[in-house]
Amino acid sequence: MSALTHDELLSRAKALEFPAHHHIDGTDEPGSGPSFAVVSPRDGQVLTRVADATDAEVGHAVAAARRAFDTGPWPRLAPADRGRVLLRIADLLEEQRERLALTVTLEMGKPFTDAYAIELRAAIATFRYYGQLADKLTDEAPHTAPDTLALVTREPAGVVGAVVPWNFPLTLAGWKVAPALAAGCTVVLKPSESSPLSALLLGRIGTEAGLPPGVLNVVTGDGPTAGRALGLHPDVDVLAFTGSTAVGRHFLRYAADSNLKRVWLELGGKSPNIVLPDAPDLDRAAATAAWGIFFNQGEMCTAPSRLLVHSSVAERVTEAVVRRAREVRVGDPLDPATEMGALVGEGHLERVQDHIGTGLAEGARLLTGGSRTLAGTGGTYLEPTVFDRVGPGTRLAREEIFGPVLSVLAFDDVAEAVRLANATEYGLAAGLWTADLSTAHTVSRALRAGTVWVNCYEEGDLTVPFGGMKQSGNGRDKSAHALEKYTELKTTWIQL
Known part of the structure; x- marks a missing residue:
């Protein structure tokens, strides 16, 4: 480094x-x-x-x-x-x-x-x-x-x-x-x-x-x-x-x-990150959820922008995420101490702010952030932002924002979590936190997403393919499977 x-x-x-x-x-x-x-x-x-x-x-x-x-x-x-x-x-x-x-x-x-x-x-x-x-x-x-x-x-x-x-x-x-x-x-x-x-x-x-x-x-x-x-x-x-x-x-x-x-x-993506009450480490799940949405200023198609958390632990997890959001150091991207830099440009910052305004108008509760910051630098910086009480049918819950904006939705059982997770046009990625092996397998299979991370997020290497389902696209990047996009199969039949 x-x-x-x-x-x-x-x-x-x-x-x-x-x-x-x-x-x-x-x-x-x-x-x-x-x-x-x-x-x-x-x-x-x-x-x-x-x-x-x-x-x-x-x-x-x-x-x-x-x-x-x-x-x-x-x-x-x-x-x-x-x-x-x-x-x-x-x-x-x-x-x-x-x-x-x-x-x-x-x-x-x-x-x-x-x-x-x-x-x-x-x-x-x-x-x-x-x-x-x-x-x-x-x-x-x-x-x-x-x-x-x-x-x-x-x-x-x-x-x-x-x-x-x-x-x-x-x-x-x-x-x-x-x-x-x-x-x-x-x-x-x-x-x-x-x-x-x-x-x-x-x-x-x-x-x-x-x-x-x-x-x-x-x-x-x-x-x-x-x-x-x-x-x-x-x-x-x-x-x-x-x-x-x-x-x-x-x-x-x-x-x-x-x-x-x-x-x-x-x-695009509107990736769900599901936290069940039996997650092996709720604090780590919350810290990872915060890292995932604020890394790269939230400008990631796989960003876990929807935190789906069981109602029995929703308050604890949400409070931990908010604490971390308030600690994130936003600043000059050339400063080694900076954790979150600038959004890519004025037009994009305005679009993200429009989503924040829409979320407020739709009745979501703003827990932290939501405002432009460091305007005196001439740069395009936004505070890490967290909403809860987000309605599952709202724009905040369904549309890709591509910025450091997290929507928290509570659920009462696994079936509801899967329904909420799949209730968008996208299917790029998802996260799941559980200590139960059977739940990990059954929920991962039920999620309509090209990648499912269990008890982690944004992990992997070049040996595994990457791509989406539904309106998140087709084909796969990474791994040997990527070569399938750039090659043609030819059959040659020879009579001996």
Whole structure:
């Protein structure tokens, strides 16, 4: 872990130089149209201006990826050779870890300590995992009749468009780029307009590590222009998106209106965290509930934003969560003592505050927080916020807020807890706290969620898949299963 002081981090942040151009076909290319400002939520200052991709520039990036796939060496390399390049990317991410963590902090507001220890650790581990996995996959030779030979081979799917959000800009880019590259695909990556800088650095690192020209391209721009152009492009074979459910619907429409490209979606969440009275440690359950909703400023699709707690222990657990919320240190994300940084921007802060206002209007009780803070810094900071007496049918209980806002709902029995947990359009993740093994299994099976954590939250590693059910999306990131999104199965039947 970096042991830099606040003053040292301030000094190094001021010395940073940021990329401003697209990274296409192995080189940095300036945009031909307008640019847009990248504003730091830390203090409202403009970090730099980057190119706002036109349809033609997106087309140029896709054409580079198409050439690299159709005629370039990357899909034709031995998998072990592709793996070695991915491992080199991981090494370079490690070498540039401090710079990348500072960039992530400045562009989207999370504490540097989290960017360095969690975000970069995850990104490095992702490229290392798929680098090591690249040559471990096997094809199939099913047993058929004696005079035939059947082969089932897994082949790269083609050009991948990857569109990723701002909350974990490098981690989520890695979850899509690394398995796509390991499979032999080529990629056009479009980061969020709020966090384009770390992705541009990733594009440069990929080229430095030995990716041939056109294999990894990065274009910057907004969703309605650059994202739409990528979604509609007929030479994109696969589109992988993480973001809101509303935008996910757009990408499905773009696929229908173009070439029926496969679209893989990891979308929103309103994750329940269920605390039963037999939880092995109620204090730990409360502390984890608070950590889960305030980590990364609550800007996580898996954030346990609904705390469902049994009525017999609801007061004790809620009081513990509120105490912890009041202790959370909100401040400059470059200060190592800061626990919760800035929300990503003014527009997002206003949307979160609107949800808080709606919660009050709906009759929920505000226990702590709810107000903007540190306004004099020019940054976008919000107090950790906890509501109870939240009605199960209210917006506060059903809609994704994507901020440090916790809704507490009480229940009287396990069946009611499951009903409440499943009573949203989302199904990304859930938590359950119980000491009973049978309850752990039966409730986990009943929850409509892609991941269920029992007596913990946000745990796991790259060996397990991640993704959602219902309107939280389809397909899986992480693990060997992620390769299924970027490969095609081909059957070859040979008459002997």
